[in-house]
Amino acid sequence: xxxxxxxxxxxxKSVMFATDSGxxxxxxxxxxxxxxxxKVSIHExxxxxxxxxxxxxxxCKPCKKVMKYLDQYHQDYADQGFKVLxxxxxxxxxLSKVKSYIRSQNHQFFVGLDPNQKIAQKLNGxxxxxxxxxxxxGEIKWRHQGFIPGEEIEIExxxxxxxxSQASES
Amino acid sequence: MKKYILCLTIFSVLVANDIDFNAGLTANxxxxxxxxxxxxxxxxxxxxxxxxxxxxxxEYSNPPDVGFxxxxxxxFRIEYTLDDFTIKFGDIYEFWGRGLVxxxxxxxxxxxxxxxxxxxxxxxxxxxxxxxxxGNSNVWLFGSDLRKPYYNNSHNMSGNQIQYEWKSLSLGxxxxxxxxVHQKLFGDDAYVNHKMKGIYGSWLATNIDLxxxxxxxxxxEKTDFFQxxxxxxxxxxxxxxGNLNFYxxxxxxxxxxxxxxxxxxxTDFTADDYGxxxxxxxxxxxxxxxxxxLLGRVSHNYxxxxxxxxxxxxxxxxxxxxxxxxxxxxxxxxxxWKSLSQFDWVEQPLESFLPSSNPxxxxxxxxxxxxxxxxxxxxxxxxxxHGSNQEVFKTMRYFDGTQISTIxxxxxxxxxxxxxxxxxxxxxxxIDTSFSDPFEVVAKMWQVAKSFTIPMELxxxxxxxxxxxxxxxxxxxxxxxxxxxxxxxxSNPDSSWILINPENSDSSFETHDTKFSLNGDKxxxxxxxxxYVTLSKAPRWSFTITQDWANAFDGPTTVxxxxxxxxxxxxxDLKYFTxxxxxxxxxxxxxxxxxxxxxxxxxxxxxxxSIMYGSIQGGLFCSNGVCxxxxxxNDGIKFSYSAIF
Numbered sequence: 142x143x144x145x146x147x148x149x150x151x152x153x154k155s156v157m158f159a160t161d162s163g164x165x166x167x168x169x170x171x172x173x174x175x176x177x178x179x180k181v182s183i184h185e186x187x188x189x190x191x192x193x194x195x196x197x198x199x200x201c202k203p204c205k206k207v208m209k210y211l212d213q214y215h216q217d218y219a220d221q222g223f224k225v226l227x228x229x230x231x232x233x234x235x236l237s238k239v240k241s242y243i244r245s246q247n248h249q250f251f252v253g254l255d256p257n258q259k260i261a262q263k264l265n266g267x268x269x270x271x272x273x274x275x276x277x278x279g280e281i282k283w284r285h286q287g288f289i290p291g292e293e294i295e296i297e298x299x300x301x302x303x304x305x306s307q308a309s310e311s
Numbered sequence: 312m313k314k315y316i317l318c319l320t321i322f323s324v325l326v327a328n329d330i331d332f333n334a335g336l337t338a339n340x341x342x343x344x345x346x347x348x349x350x351x352x353x354x355x356x357x358x359x360x361x362x363x364x365x366x367x368x369x370e371y372s373n374p375p376d377v378g379f380x381x382x383x384x385x386x387f388r389i390e391y392t393l394d395d396f397t398i399k400f401g402d403i404y405e406f407w408g409r410g411l412v413x414x415x416x417x418x419x420x421x422x423x424x425x426x427x428x429x430x431x432x433x434x435x436x437x438x439x440x441x442x443x444x445x446g447n448s449n450v451w452l453f454g455s456d457l458r459k460p461y462y463n464n465s466h467n468m469s470g471n472q473i474q475y476e477w478k479s480l481s482l483g484x485x486x487x488x489x490x491x492v493h494q495k496l497f498g499d500d501a502y503v504n505h506k507m508k509g510i511y512g513s514w515l516a517t518n519i520d521l522x523x524x525x526x527x528x529x530x531x532e533k534t535d536f537f538q539x540x541x542x543x544x545x546x547x548x549x550x551x552x553g554n555l556n557f558y559x560x561x562x563x564x565x566x567x568x569x570x571x572x573x574x575x576x577x578t579d580f581t582a583d584d585y586g587x588x589x590x591x592x593x594x595x596x597x598x599x600x601x602x603x604x605l606l607g608r609v610s611h612n613y614x615x616x617x618x619x620x621x622x623x624x625x626x627x628x629x630x631x632x633x634x635x636x637x638x639x640x641x642x643x644x645x646x647x648w649k650s651l652s653q654f655d656w657v658e659q660p661l662e663s664f665l666p667s668s669n670p671x672x673x674x675x676x677x678x679x680x681x682x683x684x685x686x687x688x689x690x691x692x693x694x695x696x697h698g699s700n701q702e703v704f705k706t707m708r709y710f711d712g713t714q715i716s717t718i719x720x721x722x723x724x725x726x727x728x729x730x731x732x733x734x735x736x737x738x739x740x741x742i743d744t745s746f747s748d749p750f751e752v753v754a755k756m757w758q759v760a761k762s763f764t765i766p767m768e769l770x771x772x773x774x775x776x777x778x779x780x781x782x783x784x785x786x787x788x789x790x791x792x793x794x795x796x797x798x799x800x801x802s803n804p805d806s807s808w809i810l811i812n813p814e815n816s817d818s819s820f821e822t823h824d825t826k827f828s829l830n831g832d833k834x835x836x837x838x839x840x841x842x843y844v845t846l847s848k849a850p851r852w853s854f855t856i857t858q859d860w861a862n863a864f865d866g867p868t869t870v871x872x873x874x875x876x877x878x879x880x881x882x883x884d885l886k887y888f889t890x891x892x893x894x895x896x897x898x899x900x901x902x903x904x905x906x907x908x909x910x911x912x913x914x915x916x917x918x919x920x921s922i923m924y925g926s927i928q929g930g931l932f933c934s935n936g937v938c939x940x941x942x943x944x945n946d947g948i949k950f951s952y953s954a955i956f
Binding site for chain 2: 166167168169177178198199200201202205206209231232233234235236237238240241242244245246247256257258259262263264265267268271281283284285286287289290291292294295
């Protein structure tokens with residue numbers, strides 16, 4: 142009985158607590174290696190505009206579905222400084238196929254490597270796909286877990302909102 | 312005490328203005344009619360304050376899905392970065408090269424956690440980086456219980472890595488030494504020292520990239536723990552991994568080679584085979600990472616101690632619309648084996664660097680092809696795949712050679728003896744021993760499994776936000792013992808193989824004995840089918856019904872003794888609802904089927920709940936090269952909640 146009470150308490154507390162209270166907090170300046178061998182930090186990527194981070198792996202079905210749209214947004218809003226950073230979580234078991242897959246799709250977004258989930262653990266991206274939208278100042282503005290086809294509309298809406306907000310501030 | 316630290320940390324993080332934080336919550340609850348119940352809750356909290364970072368994972372699980380009950384801080388880490396230096400204290404997970412020396416992760420599904428609790432010091436300045444790691448790792452491995460680990464191997468380890476990058480080239484050196492307390496199946500724990508030295512290098516160009524890693528390993532054992540005498544040399548081994556990729560336009564070809572030789576055996580390794588590869592080493596497997604349930608169940612159980620292989624994978628795009636992928640891999644042990652008798656096996660090293668196809672080397676073949684893409688104005692997503700594999704699980708006998716029979720010839724000689732005038736007539740027997748001409752003896756028996764699987768998926772998105780998905784997976788599988796040759800048994804007194812027809816060595820046989828059965832009757836082919844239908848409405852909810860079906864089992868037949876309304880609804884059994892059905896004596900048509908329904912709902916964009924009701928067939932599940940047999944979940948309910956904030 143005690144465990145059920147604890148679970149109930151835990152959940153009710155978390156639901157109250159989890160009303161997007163972490164939004165607005167600043168993302169840490171994590172350095173990561175990109176697929177082309179270069180290194181970049183998240184703060185460098187948000188210098189020109191907002192950044193969408195997504196965690197994915199080559200064997201993750203919903204990840205591949207959302208990638209198509211994210212790459213499109215990366216190209217469509219590039220002139221406003223918007224970028225997409227896809228952080229790959231393939232382990233050594235399938236790490237060798239990441240570049241091959243990205244090239245086959247002709248994706249233009251940035252692809253970072255996180256083979257033992259160090260970055261995913263710091264940003265709570267252990268569930269794939271997890272999307273994190275960050276503004277130019279490095280503040281987290283939106284988070285989303287999972288992908289149901291049709292949610293790309295909501296994703297684009299959030300990107301437009303942050304770009305409009307950025308335009309009005311400048 | 313730890314709970315007070317946790318509460319204080321959470322409170323400090325929440326009230327402090329200049330601390331940034333994020334957190335993740337997961338709660339999973341499950342209960343089935345056959346006592347498969349669990350309740351697990353985890354809170355991950357990360358906080359960032361200037362150059363300081365922290366992570367705490369608190370878990371209350373009683374019991375968890377897999378593992379031990381816990382109500383405590385499970386993991387923690389403090390990181391401090393000052394200029395070019397990074398210091399970490401707590402639970403550390405590092406990854407060097409491609410993992411031949413060190414690859415640490417915490418996989419909750421397979422309950423594999425090979426992280427180190429200790430100290431990490433890192434330095435990075437331009438092209439040069441180095442790190443030092445020191446601490447303790449406690450790795451739990453499963454025994455016969457599918458949910459609670461049994462074997463514990465603890466490592467007091469230290470390691471160093473240095474890497475230099477110059478333009479598109481990089482070179483790294485690694486070293487690890489570990490003192491292991493190894494829990495055995497029989498007898499006391501073993502105290503083993505492991506020393507590893509590794510080197511890796513990579514080269515990245517526009518259309519080619521290359522990676523190579525080599526590790527050399529030596530282990531010694533302290534056989535007399537109290538007397539502190541010198542360690543006995545135990546095992547020596549090495550591992551090689553190479554990856555060469557080619558790119559042309561939207562096509563990429565990935566080629567890989569591995570040879571892991573830390574131990575050798577013609578059978579599986581057990582907890583009593585120690586001194587070989589340690590749990591900190593998690594290297595590439597050279598197999599396809601599958602995301603289809605049925606293909607996942609026929610995954611190869613990779614052998615990191617004694618296995619070599621090649622893998623090729625082609626990825627490309629057709630008409631800039633469809634994604635095409637084709638993969639092939641061939642693995643085997645590093646030696647062919649010959650059974651001189653039933654228990655006396657000798658290895659025969661392979662002549663080339665490639666894997667063997669000889670059944671005594673336990674070969675494994677796998678290939679997978681897939682095409683996927685969007686059509687009908689990008690509203691319809693489709694995926695069609697084909698996977699097949701063949702694996703020799705074990706060899707019971709494997710002799711192919713010549714043998715000489717001993718021939719005994721009896722002869723009787725008439726003898727007459729004159730004794731004091733009496734004549735005695737007698738006879739004496741003489742036995743002549745001779746040897747036959749050499750003749751061929753073949754005595755082979757091995758177990759092999761073959762399968763082919765077709766996974767397909769269709770997903771249509773309507774303009775009003777609704778989405779309908781249908782998935783179907785079909786699999787045919789055989790698993791059998793193959794015996795062939797002219798001998799089936801070995802005579803220890805005679806030290807020779809016994810021919811099935813001692814008069815004629817040319818008499819041979821071949822039998823195939825299937826391992827699948829149903830209610831005691833043998834079944835040659837196992838057919839597995841899985842169908843699932845998903846209806847969803849973005850961005851709020853999705854509802855999925857899944858049915859899994861098998862016609863035979865490898866081992867005892869699983870009987871489903873309980874019948875639930877979901878199954879009655881799916882199979883249109885009106886008697887169930889009109890009271891005409893005995894609910895604890897289900898009809899035949901419900902047996903060998905597992906039906907489940909799941910509703911997932913997004914409370915907000917970062918909070919999700921899901922409820923599942925029904926049955927899930929257990930089976931093999933592999934992740935990160937670690938495989939776990941998942942226990943069946945029968946007629947139960949699962950609830951899960953996850954949130955990030």
